[in-house]
Amino acid sequence: KNEVEQSPQNLTAQEGEFITINCSYSVGISALHWLQQHPGGGIVSLFMLSSGKKKHGRLIATINIQEKHSSLHITASHPRDSAVYICAVSRLIQGAQKLVFGQGTRLTINP
């Protein structure tokens, strides 16, 4: 079992739908990152959070530390949201902070 599990692996939706991508992790963490990887390959940081909820435009990220779970929501989805969304957790391993990445969720929004 991977330390960071994302679900679903692939998601196809229609424009305008509300999207939820989930990230579960198995150990205590210092912070959690949500990243977006565009079809052209570039990676952009969307959120970094260690508690609660953050919002930026149509994107909302939440984290539940007790349940070791985070969600990324996209409201009023648009074809330009089509990308791979990656969850990564910062955690202490053998005295050093390590960043462990999930495998990503491929999102396709159809017009």
Added chain:
Amino acid sequence: NAGVTQTPKFRILKIGQSMTLQCTQDMNHNYMYWYRQDPGMGLKLIYYSVGAGITDKGEVPNGYNVSRSTTEDFPLRLELAAPSQTSVYFCASSFQWHHNSPLHFGNGTRLTVT
């Protein structure tokens, strides 16, 4: 403000050849990282640096070398390219260590070794 700039975008190498992937950032970040991304896998850390003159191995350092002579530049060198090094490589930087600071990524270098 260019952020993190990687060159080249694409490269094809023959087995045994060497090359340097360039990475530069203009945000005065102390922390820089090299990752590789293989199909179906999460990004894996190759090397990282916490400041000029300081580098350390990540999870998958074999076959690679780095240097950090300036704050801005963090090149990654492949000395004897092998097919197992076919991957997409990303350079990233952050103001503080990644548990305190978001990461800024370059656009990636797609490397094929044949």
